[in-house]
Amino acid sequence: xxxxxxxxxxxxxxxxxxxxxxxFVLFNYVGDPINSMVGQDVSLADREAFRQQLxxxxxxxxxxxxxxxxFIGGNFGVxxxxxxxxxxxxxxxxxxxxxxxxxxxxxxxxxxxxxGVYTGLYPRRWLSRLMLSASLVGVSLPTFLxxxxxxxxxxxxxxxLPSFGRGDVVKIGWWSTGFLTVSGLKALIMPAIxxxxxxxxxxxxxxxxxxxxxxxxxxxxxxxxxxLTNHAVYFGHALRNTLVPVIxxxxxxxxxIIAFSIITETVFNWPGMGLLFxxxxxxxxxxxxxxxxxxxxxxxVIINLVADLLYFAVDPRLRSDLxxxxx
Amino acid sequence: xxxxxxxxxxxxRDLKVEFFTRRGALTxxxxxxxxxxxxxxxxxxxxxxxxxxxxxxxxxxxxxxPGRITKGEIQLEGRRIDNLSxxxxxxxxxxxxxxxFQDPLTSLNPLYRIxxxxxxxxxxxxxxxxxxxRKRAIxxxxxxxxxxxxxxxxxxxxxxxxxxxxxxxxALALCAEPRLIIADEPTTALDVSIQAQIITLLKRLCRDHxxxxxxxxxxxxxxxxxADRVAVMYAGRIVEIGPVQQxxxxxxxxxxxxLMGAIPAVGADVEKLTQIEGSMPRLTxxxxxxxxxxxxxxxxxxxxxxxxxxxxxxxxxVACWLHTGRAEAARA
Amino acid sequence: MALAQQITDRFHRAMxxxxxxxxxxxxxxxxxxxxxxxxxxxxxxxxWIAPHNPFDLASLDLSNALKPPFWSQDGLMAFPxxxxxxxxxxFSTIMFGARISLIVGVCxxxxxxxxxxxxxxxxxxxxxxxxxIIMRIADVQLSFPAILIALMIDGIVRGxxxxxxxEEIALFVLIVSIGLxxxxxxxxxxRGSVMVERxxxxxxxxxxxxxxxxxxxxxxxxxxxxxPVLVIATINLGIAIITEATLSFLGVGIPPTxxxxxxxxxxxxxxxxxxxxxxxxxxxxxxxxxxxxxxxxGDWLRDALNPKLR
Numbered sequence: 001x002x003x004x005x006x007x008x009x010x011x012x013x014x015x016x017x018x019x020x021x022x023x024f025v026l027f028n029y030v031g032d033p034i035n036s037m038v039g040q041d042v043s044l045a046d047r048e049a050f051r052q053q054l055x056x057x058x059x060x061x062x063x064x065x066x067x068x069x070x071f072i073g074g075n076f077g078v079x080x081x082x083x084x085x086x087x088x089x090x091x092x093x094x095x096x097x098x099x100x101x102x103x104x105x106x107x108x109x110x111x112x113x114x115x116g117v118y119t120g121l122y123p124r125r126w127l128s129r130l131m132l133s134a135s136l137v138g139v140s141l142p143t144f145l146x147x148x149x150x151x152x153x154x155x156x157x158x159x160x161l162p163s164f165g166r167g168d169v170v171k172i173g174w175w176s177t178g179f180l181t182v183s184g185l186k187a188l189i190m191p192a193i194x195x196x197x198x199x200x201x202x203x204x205x206x207x208x209x210x211x212x213x214x215x216x217x218x219x220x221x222x223x224x225x226x227x228l229t230n231h232a233v234y235f236g237h238a239l240r241n242t243l244v245p246v247i248x249x250x251x252x253x254x255x256x257i258i259a260f261s262i263i264t265e266t267v268f269n270w271p272g273m274g275l276l277f278x279x280x281x282x283x284x285x286x287x288x289x290x291x292x293x294x295x296x297x298x299x300x301v302i303i304n305l306v307a308d309l310l311y312f313a314v315d316p317r318l319r320s321d322l323x324x325x326x327x
Numbered sequence: 328x329x330x331x332x333x334x335x336x337x338x339x340r341d342l343k344v345e346f347f348t349r350r351g352a353l354t355x356x357x358x359x360x361x362x363x364x365x366x367x368x369x370x371x372x373x374x375x376x377x378x379x380x381x382x383x384x385x386x387x388x389x390x391x392x393p394g395r396i397t398k399g400e401i402q403l404e405g406r407r408i409d410n411l412s413x414x415x416x417x418x419x420x421x422x423x424x425x426x427x428f429q430d431p432l433t434s435l436n437p438l439y440r441i442x443x444x445x446x447x448x449x450x451x452x453x454x455x456x457x458x459x460x461r462k463r464a465i466x467x468x469x470x471x472x473x474x475x476x477x478x479x480x481x482x483x484x485x486x487x488x489x490x491x492x493x494x495x496x497x498a499l500a501l502c503a504e505p506r507l508i509i510a511d512e513p514t515t516a517l518d519v520s521i522q523a524q525i526i527t528l529l530k531r532l533c534r535d536h537x538x539x540x541x542x543x544x545x546x547x548x549x550x551x552x553x554a555d556r557v558a559v560m561y562a563g564r565i566v567e568i569g570p571v572q573q574x575x576x577x578x579x580x581x582x583x584x585x586l587m588g589a590i591p592a593v594g595a596d597v598e599k600l601t602q603i604e605g606s607m608p609r610l611t612x613x614x615x616x617x618x619x620x621x622x623x624x625x626x627x628x629x630x631x632x633x634x635x636x637x638x639x640x641x642x643x644x645v646a647c648w649l650h651t652g653r654a655e656a657a658r659a
Numbered sequence: 660m661a662l663a664q665q666i667t668d669r670f671h672r673a674m675x676x677x678x679x680x681x682x683x684x685x686x687x688x689x690x691x692x693x694x695x696x697x698x699x700x701x702x703x704x705x706x707w708i709a710p711h712n713p714f715d716l717a718s719l720d721l722s723n724a725l726k727p728p729f730w731s732q733d734g735l736m737a738f739p740x741x742x743x744x745x746x747x748x749x750f751s752t753i754m755f756g757a758r759i760s761l762i763v764g765v766c767x768x769x770x771x772x773x774x775x776x777x778x779x780x781x782x783x784x785x786x787x788x789x790x791x792i793i794m795r796i797a798d799v800q801l802s803f804p805a806i807l808i809a810l811m812i813d814g815i816v817r818g819x820x821x822x823x824x825x826e827e828i829a830l831f832v833l834i835v836s837i838g839l840x841x842x843x844x845x846x847x848x849x850r851g852s853v854m855v856e857r858x859x860x861x862x863x864x865x866x867x868x869x870x871x872x873x874x875x876x877x878x879x880x881x882x883x884x885x886x887p888v889l890v891i892a893t894i895n896l897g898i899a900i901i902t903e904a905t906l907s908f909l910g911v912g913i914p915p916t917x918x919x920x921x922x923x924x925x926x927x928x929x930x931x932x933x934x935x936x937x938x939x940x941x942x943x944x945x946x947x948x949x950x951x952x953x954x955x956x957g958d959w960l961r962d963a964l965n966p967k968l969r
Contacts, residue, residue, distance in 0.1 A: 218433035227421030
C-alpha cells in the first residue's frame, strides 16, 4: 500500500509540474509581460534594462525553476488589469468560492445518492420514472440557463431571493463567511442549487446505473438464494457494493464543481475566484489566468488523491498485500 | 430401489415455464415431472440450454422475468410452493432449499468477510446470538475442510483459492440446515484436480446431514460418481430418468444412448467418438412431436407428430415411442 | 433487378431489426428524433427560410425595437417571438443562432472523434513509448473538466491574437478547443479494442502471409468500435453544444456579430430585469429543447446498442 501511495504522490507532483509549465509558458510567451507592466512611452533601452533586471534573459530552465519557486513561495505576480498582487486578489475571493462549492457539493450528494438508490431499486415505480425524466432535463440544461430560470422565478416573478452578491458576511480572521447571517444564507440558496443541480443528476444516474449492475451479479443472486431479507440484500450487500465505485467518481465531480463555479458566479455576480477568472479571460490578464489554472489543478489533484486513498479504505481487495496469502 | 412409503421431499408435477418476449411466448420447460426423496442425490444432465438450470431456478423461486411458471406445481413435503408470496418463499430459501452456483469467484460478495456472510445467513433463519452463530460458522468451515478456520473466518473472499471458495459457498448453502440443495454445475469452474475433492465433500456432507441434492451438470462422470438417480433433459423435457447405474449401462432413450456413446470407456480402443448428428433446437424452433426426432437414428413416423409420454419401464422411466409399446405390454 | 432485390431485402432487415423496433416502440424517442430533425433543418437552411435576416443592418428598423411576442398586447405577427433592442426578429435570430451552435457542436464532435480515434489506433497498435505518452496526457486531461480546458485554450488564443482577428476566427477556435477537450474518451475505447485485436491470431497469421496487419486490424477493429464510438459521440454532442453556449454566455465564445444561442442568451440577459424577458428566454428554450432532444436520442441509441439489455 505504501508503494501505491508513493506512486500516486509522484504522479500528482508530475501533474502539478506539467500545469506549472503551462502556466510558465503563458506568463512568459503569451503577450509580452514587459509591455503589460510598463507604459507605452518607456524607451527600448529601458525596456531591455528592465528585462535584464527581471531576469527575463536567463536560460529557460533557470527561469522555470525560479517560477516554480516563486509559486511555492506564494508570489503569483501582479494582475495586469487590477494592478494588485494576484495572491491578494485570490485570497479575498477564495472563501466565497469554497463556501459555494461546498454547499453545492453537499446538495448534490445528499439529493443525488438517495434518488439514485431509489430509482435503481424500484425502476418501475412512477416516482422513479419522474425522477429519471427530471434528471434528463437536468443534464440537458446548461448551468447558466438554470441560474437564469431560478432568477426569473425567485427574484423577478416572486421577489423572494437575492439575485446577486453574497449578502452580509462575517469576517473570522482572514476568512469571510456567509454562513452566519440570514442574508448570507439566503444569497447562497439559488447559486448553490444552480451549481449543484448538474452534478446531482450525474450522481443520481451513476448510482442508479451502478445499482442496476450490482443487482445483476451472482453474489446478489446467491444472497437471495440463501433467503436473506430484502433489506439485507438491498441495503446491506447491494448498497455497499454500489457506493464503492461511486466514491472516486464523486471525487472527480468535486473538481467539476469548482470549475463550474465559474459560470454560477458569473450569473449571480458572486464575488468568487471564478468571476475573477472570467474577467481575466475577457481582458487577457495572464497572471490571474495562469495562477487560477495552477490553483484549480492543485485542488483537483488533492481531491483525486484523497478519493483514491478512500478507495483503499473501502475495498478490501486493494489491501490484499497486507492480508494472508491465498492458500 | 426407491421406497414410496413416505411422501417424497420434492415433487415437481408437469412444470411448464414460458418466456414472454416480443416474438411471442417461448416454452423453455415443457411438462417436467420428477421427484426427489429425502437424502437422495438426483443428477440432472443434459446439454447447455436443455433447461437444467431453469428447473433449479423455478424450484427455488428465482426465475427471472420475462420467465414465468405457467402450468404445473412444485411441492415440498406435500406443501405447494410455486405459488407462494415472495416473502414466504424467501423464508424457505436457505432454510429448506439451498443453492450453489457455478462460479465461486462471483458467488461471494467481495466486500464482506466470509464469517460475516455466514453469520448473517445463520441468524436470518435460526434464532441464535452473534456469538453462537459465529461458533457454528467456525465449525462449519472446519467441516468443509478450511484449515485454521478460527482465523480464516475473518478473511475476505479474494484471500481464498478457487477450491477453497467453493467450500465456503457450500458452507454458506448448508449453514441453515436445508433439506434440499440445488447444486448448479458446482465443479465446472474448478480445476480438474479440485473437482474430485469438492464432489466428495458435497457427497459426504449431504450424507452426514441427510440433505437431498439436485445435482445439475453436463458432466456424466460426476453423475456416475455421486448420484443415486439421474434425469436426462433435452429441449426443456425429461427424456429419461432412473437409477444411475441402470441408465448408464442400459440407456433406453436414443439421446441417452448417444450421450453414453460419446464418452470413451477407460481402456477401450476407440478410433472415433460417436457423435449425435445435429444440435439441440433453439427455443423458437422446437420440433413437433418428440423434440429429438430430427436427430434420432431410430425415428418413426409417430415421433414426428405425437409427443411421447414419460412411462415407467423396469425401475426407470423413458419418453420414447420405441419403448411405450413394451411398457404398456408389461403393464397389461 | 438483383440490386433492387438486395436493397429491399436490406430495408426489410432494417425494419425488422431490434434497433428499429425499440425506436418505434418509444414515442418519446420518435418525438426527440423529429424535433432534432426540424431544428437541424431550420438551422441548416436558416439563411433561406428565416422570415427576416437579422444581420442585414439595412433591413433593421429601430421603431420595431423591443416588441413583445405576438400574443401580447403590442406584439406583431411579423415578429412572432418579439424583437430585441435593435429591432431584430427574435425568431430569426434563434434560427441563425441555432445554426452557429450546431455547426460548432457537430464539427467539434467530428474533430474530437477523428483525433481520438487516430490517437487511439496509434496508441494501441504502436504501443511502447507512444502509448505511454498519449495515455499519460489522457489521464492528466481527464481529471480536468472539459469546460476548463476549452476555456484555457480559448483564453490563450485571445491573449495571442488581437480582438479583431479573434472575431474572425472565433468559430474555428471554439471548434478546436472543444474538440481538444473531448478526444480522450474515443482514444481510450479504440485503444482498448486495438489491444484486444492485436493479440489475436489472425493478425499474426496475416503477418505470416505477408498482408499488412494494420489494414486487417483496422478492418476488424473499426466495426467493433463503431457502436461505442457512436454512443460517445451522441453524449458529447449535447455536452459540446452546452460548452459552446456556456463559453459564449460568459462572453468568451462566439461574438455578438454572428451570435450563437449562448451569445443571444447573454445579450438578452441585460433586458431581463427591465421586463423584456423574451429576448433571453426564447433562445434559452430553444437551446434547452435542442440539447434535450439530442440527449434523448443518445439515451435511446445507448440502450439499443447495449447487448446486455437486449
